[in-house]
Amino acid sequence: MFTDRISVALLAAALSLSVHASAAAAADACSAERIGQRDYRGQTLRVLSHQPPVMGEPVATHSRRFAELTGAGLVVTQVPFGELYDEVVLPLLTGEHRYDVLFYSSLWIADVAPYLQPIPQAVLDGAQMREVTGTYREVATWDGRMVQFPVDGDRHYFKYRISPFENPEYQRRFEAEYGRPLAVPDTWEDYAEVAKFFSGWDWDGDGEVEYGAAEVTSTDDMMVFSSFLGRAAAYAKHPGVSGGFFFDLQSMTPLVNNPGWVRALENFIEAAMYMPPGGEGFTIADEIESYGGGQVLFSNSWDDATARATEPGSDIRDDLGFSMPMGSHEVWNRETGQWDRFDEPNRIPYIAWGWTAGVSAASPEVDLAFEYLCFFKNRENHERDLSRGQSGVNPHRERDFEADFYVQRMGWKRRQAQSYAKTLKAVDQSPQRIFDLRVPGGALMTDSMVRGIAAAKSGEMGAQQALDRVVLEWREIVADVGLEAVRKAYAAIVAIEDGVNR
Numbered sequence: 001m002f003t004d005r006i007s008v009a010l011l012a013a014a015l016s017l018s019v020h021a022s023a024a025a026a027a028d029a030c031s032a033e034r035i036g037q038r039d040y041r042g043q044t045l046r047v048l049s050h051q052p053p054v055m056g057e058p059v060a061t062h063s064r065r066f067a068e069l070t071g072a073g074l075v076v077t078q079v080p081f082g083e084l085y086d087e088v089v090l091p092l093l094t095g096e097h098r099y100d101v102l103f104y105s106s107l108w109i110a111d112v113a114p115y116l117q118p119i120p121q122a123v124l125d126g127a128q129m130r131e132v133t134g135t136y137r138e139v140a141t142w143d144g145r146m147v148q149f150p151v152d153g154d155r156h157y158f159k160y161r162i163s164p165f166e167n168p169e170y171q172r173r174f175e176a177e178y179g180r181p182l183a184v185p186d187t188w189e190d191y192a193e194v195a196k197f198f199s200g201w202d203w204d205g206d207g208e209v210e211y212g213a214a215e216v217t218s219t220d221d222m223m224v225f226s227s228f229l230g231r232a233a234a235y236a237k238h239p240g241v242s243g244g245f246f247f248d249l250q251s252m253t254p255l256v257n258n259p260g261w262v263r264a265l266e267n268f269i270e271a272a273m274y275m276p277p278g279g280e281g282f283t284i285a286d287e288i289e290s291y292g293g294g295q296v297l298f299s300n301s302w303d304d305a306t307a308r309a310t311e312p313g314s315d316i317r318d319d320l321g322f323s324m325p326m327g328s329h330e331v332w333n334r335e336t337g338q339w340d341r342f343d344e345p346n347r348i349p350y351i352a353w354g355w356t357a358g359v360s361a362a363s364p365e366v367d368l369a370f371e372y373l374c375f376f377k378n379r380e381n382h383e384r385d386l387s388r389g390q391s392g393v394n395p396h397r398e399r400d401f402e403a404d405f406y407v408q409r410m411g412w413k414r415r416q417a418q419s420y421a422k423t424l425k426a427v428d429q430s431p432q433r434i435f436d437l438r439v440p441g442g443a444l445m446t447d448s449m450v451r452g453i454a455a456a457k458s459g460e461m462g463a464q465q466a467l468d469r470v471v472l473e474w475r476e477i478v479a480d481v482g483l484e485a486v487r488k489a490y491a492a493i494v495a496i497e498d499g500v501n502r
Contacts, residue, residue, distance in 0.1 A: 030374035044073035049103035055392035100363040106356035107436035113142040131397040153396020154354030195274035212274030213298035214290035233348035236260025257467035260332030303394035439489040441481035
């Protein structure tokens with residue numbers, strides 16, 4: 001039995017799973033073949049996830065299939081992102097058992113970890129979990145225990161169309177206008193110049209006007225995660241200064257209004273001039289479609305836009321290049337109180353939250369819940385989800401960083417697949433990275449940052465004034481939550497940001 005609370009039409013659209021029997025799938029302990037040998041009739045799982053398509057589509061698809069194979073009852077509830085936090089956290093805090101399996105943002109780990117069932121040792125020792133890279137095992141760990149089940153691996157990296165950079169006419173025109181050769185950018189300043197040059201005209205000859213870039217600018221949490229933090233890292237995460245990016249770990253002084261953060265916000269506000277019409281309010285779905293659909297030259301966010309761009313039938317699927325996130329030659333040194341200049345740009349990867357799953361410790365069906373999650377990310381399902389734009393499932397297993405998969409399974413050109421695999425490995429192995437603010441009260445701090453950015457974007461405040469207000473609000477939040485509780489959680493973030501555990 002499969003029951004859901006989304007529309008029948010939406011669910012039907014999600015049911016596009018293609019099952020193919022292969023030797024690899026047969027060897028998977030949680031393959032459809034092996035799961036189909038289980039009998040869970042009379043047992044029911046209650047599952048919560050984001051609404052389709054992002055993460056909601058694979059949850060609906062794999063839940064339906066799991067129910068068909070095992071006879072288990074699956075009750076799936078799917079809600080918009082703006083409602084997901086309350087739907088996940090409030091029942092746990094009040095002791096109300098509403099869901100057995102939860103799909104949610106991994107950055108909420110500080111709020112949910114005490115109420116989750118730790119991943120069983122047998123699951124940790126299994127081949128499936130051993131394939132997860134160290135970065136994403138760290139993301140799933142809290143207070144020394146792995147409590148989240150990795151289903152996604154998120155990071156930001158730079159994506160671009162190759163052909164415009166190889167066009168001799170465009171090369172001549174750009175150099176005449178800017179006094180330097182046209183090249184793939186590696187700093188936010190170069191990114192802005194190139195994006196402006198390619199905005200407002202038909203540079204790919206398809207009869208439609210194209211633009212420089214698309215970014216998430218909607219006034220919600222996704223704006224902070226999708227566009228702003230990566231910029232701030234380039235200017236404010238100094239490679240020679242450890243001990244905190246959001247706060248100074250020792251004093252717990254918020255750092256988010258220092259000159260590096262201010263420059264990032266000013267840069268972000270200026271970005272609107274090279275986005276498509278309506279770009280000032282783009283959602284993540286808009287960003288995915290604009291880049292993946294060929295309307296813009298650049299994307300600097302999650303893998304989803306790549307997945308959309310490389311779907312079968314895409315006009316641009318063989319025209320993609322990849323590199324580390326944009327950087328900056330100038331980086332604010334908070335210890336000396338001055339800007340330091342580097343010959344090589346400061347390019348700090350952002351390991352940007354990502355979807356995850358957890359099992360409620362109050363669930364009467366813990367074993368069934370982990371069996372379901374194992375099926376959810378078996379090799380067949382995982383590779384299927386990787387190949388679909390807007391699934392929300394992105395590379396996080398060692399095999400996902402091998403060029404051969406993208407050539408053989410997805411039909412990519414080898415040059416493109418090698419560029420992609422090299423970029424993802426570089427991000428995963430970078431000695432310094434930034435992570436989300438996974439601390440008690442982190443959601444309130446993010447809301448505060450959203451309001452600050454919005455005030456600066458609208459012109460209500462200058463960038464410095466807006467971020468000064470954010471700092472005041474963060475101080476109040478830390479005081480309400482408890483300074484030592486926030487510091488303890490933040491210390492774990494600083495350790496992985498600074499590469500202490502690597």
